[in-house]
Amino acid sequence: MSTDRLRAETLAAIAAAASPDALEAVRVAAMGKQGQITQLLKTLGGMSPVERAVSGPAFNGLREAVAGALAVRKAALDEAALNAKLAAEQQDMTLPVALPPTGSIHPVSQVMDELAEIFADLGFAVADGPEIEDDWHNFTALNIPESHPARAMHDTFYIAQSPADKKLVLRTHTSPVQIRTMISQAPPIRIIAPGRVYRSDSDATHTPMFHQIEGLVIDKGITLAHLRWTLETFIKAFFEVDDVALRFRPSYFPFTEPSVEVDVGYSSKTGKPAGAGQVDKWLEVLGSGMVHPRVIAACGLDPDEWQGFAFGTGVDRLAMLKYGLTDLRAFFDGDIKWLKHHGFSAFDLPSISAGATP
Structure with missing residues (x-):
């Protein structure tokens, strides 16, 4: 398979990946140990200097293009997953805030x-x-x-x-x-x-x-x-x-x-x-x-x-x-339950509506 065709097919597969798992499968098929791009790069060792001078830049360019596309697609999928999670975990900000445990006045x-x-x-x-x-x-x-x-x-x-x-x-x-x-x-x-x-x-x-x-x-x-x-x-x-x-x-x-x-x-x-x-x-x-x-x-x-x-x-x-x-x-x-029920807030003043008048 020609380099151009492999590039086109791999980039298309990356763009079509609808989930992180699907994207990972494309990465392994292209860049894994037995991936197609990895196998191409291994052939450089058996080429003559003239052939390597021609194929080397093409193979490395293919690898860089695929790696860049994988990173962009992964970022897009991660952002979409985060947005979906935030949408599913919406909270009503008008509800009262749960206060931390506080003491009571006996x-x-x-x-x-x-x-x-x-x-x-x-x-x-x-x-x-x-x-x-x-x-x-x-x-x-x-x-x-x-x-x-x-x-x-x-x-x-x-x-x-x-x-x-x-x-x-x-x-x-x-x-x-x-x-x-x-x-x-x-x-x-x-x-x-x-x-x-x-x-x-x-x-x-x-x-x-x-x-x-x-x-x-x-x-x-x-x-x-x-x-x-x-x-x-x-x-x-x-x-x-x-x-x-x-x-x-x-x-x-x-x-x-x-x-x-x-x-x-x-x-x-x-x-x-x-x-x-x-x-x-x-x-x-x-x-x-x-x-x-x-x-x-x-x-x-x-x-x-x-x-x-x-x-x-x-x-x-x-x-x-x-x-x-x-x-x-x-x-x-x-x-503690009795005190929480009958106790008084530490921030309340004594409950005297009108002090004594001497």
């Missing part, structure tokens, strides 16, 4: 932030203290006698091998922070003390470790009226209601006198705190009272000159009330 942390924001509007500072307390700060300075049930082993976690003259406990409330503040800071005092506390109790509404926030005001001329206004303003801001009915019931706490339990009026229709005329049920939310003169005196202050009020509530309970959670134990189970 409901307790969220409520802690909300409470801090509300009381900051009312001029309260945040105070902190150790979670391992001595007996004096946790009980004695708060006018809790030796015979009080709270000191019993079944109610309090005592630290083993603590000094006999300075029993150590896991604090049962954040009230020791109030004692430490009154000792270290001259009045007037206006603080909140949020943090973890520990009691030997466990059921659907109690856990051995939970969160509490307490408030303390020490100043001159403080009365129960100041306490009521503070709590009413706090409840309105936290539950985001314009009006709220509060009920103060006489109670007993060793560290306050008089002591009162505070109930919030609820509407069964809305499930939220309500004002007068809309209340058909009551829910206890916190304990409070005027700071006992013995507590003030234990901190080195004159109870005839300084008065104050204190209050305390469970942060976990507030979270359950506001966000409709039913089992306190779920707060501490570490269930």
Whole structure:
């Protein structure tokens, strides 16, 4: 077969190749080890110098032409295959993008932030203290006698091998922070003390470790009226209601006198705190009272000159009330699914629509 005819037939076969596999078959037939062009090139070794001078350029020109045509056709087939693949894998760019896994703010942390924001509007500072307390700060300075049930082993976690003259406990409330503040800071005092506390109790509404926030005001001329206004303003801001009915019931706490339990009026229709005329049920939310003169005196202050009020509530309970959670134990189970459902975005501000107005 003449060189020109072989060139024409091979280039035609290359142009007609409809797939990479068909093109590869043409390449092997022409340029493979047993290909026609390869066989022609092998004949150059047996030719005379004169014949080689004539046939050599023709054979090499044929090889270069075929190789160039193969490269062009391969590029065209590859581009066509890519375009077909892109057409088949089209995506709707208007669909929302799948976000990578992100963390969540625990409901307790969220409520802690909300409470801090509300009381900051009312001029309260945040105070902190150790979670391992001595007996004096946790009980004695708060006018809790030796015979009080709270000191019993079944109610309090005592630290083993603590000094006999300075029993150590896991604090049962954040009230020791109030004692430490009154000792270290001259009045007037206006603080909140949020943090973890520990009691030997466990059921659907109690856990051995939970969160509490307490408030303390020490100043001159403080009365129960100041306490009521503070709590009413706090409840309105936290539950985001314009009006709220509060009920103060006489109670007993060793560290306050008089002591009162505070109930919030609820509407069964809305499930939220309500004002007068809309209340058909009551829910206890916190304990409070005027700071006992013995507590003030234990901190080195004159109870005839300084008065104050204190209050305390469970942060976990507030979270359950506001966000409709039913089992306190779920707060501490570490269930990722639960946290994703009930948690809050780290980019959201505390969900207080209107801060407290002092």
